[in-house]
Amino acid sequence: MAKLIAILNVVAWSGFWAFGYLALSSGSGSGQTVTAILLAALGGAAGLWAYFWLVRHSEATGYARPRNRAVIRDDLAEEQPL
Numbered sequence: 893m894a895k896l897i898a899i900l901n902v903v904a905w906s907g908f909w910a911f912g913y914l915a916l917s918s919g920s921g922s923g924q925t926v927t928a929i930l931l932a933a934l935g936g937a938a939g940l941w942a943y944f945w946l947v948r949h950s951e952a953t954g955y956a957r958p959r960n961r962a963v964i965r966d967d968l969a970e971e972q973p974l
Contacts, residue, residue: 894949901942907935 912935915928950956 894946897942897945897949901939901946904935904938904942908932908939909935911935 911928911932915925915932918925918928947956951958
């Protein structure tokens with residue numbers, strides 16, 4: 893499953909850059925421009941989703957070290973005013 897998501901990630905980002913370039917270089921606000929903008933946004937959204945899925949998967953399986961996360965303790969949070 894991870895390999896399939898990785899392939900989706902590459903294809904989605906490729907679509908984002910290709911259709912984003914077409915949208916920016918088309919010039920006028922024609923129907924082709926709107927279609928290119930929508931496809932670029934769809935590619936960017938799918939690329940972000942796939943990237944974040946891969947990051948979570950690699951942390952969960954132990955392939956990548958988990959990120960440092962701050963833990964706020966309740967006893968210290970009450971003593972220090974904001």
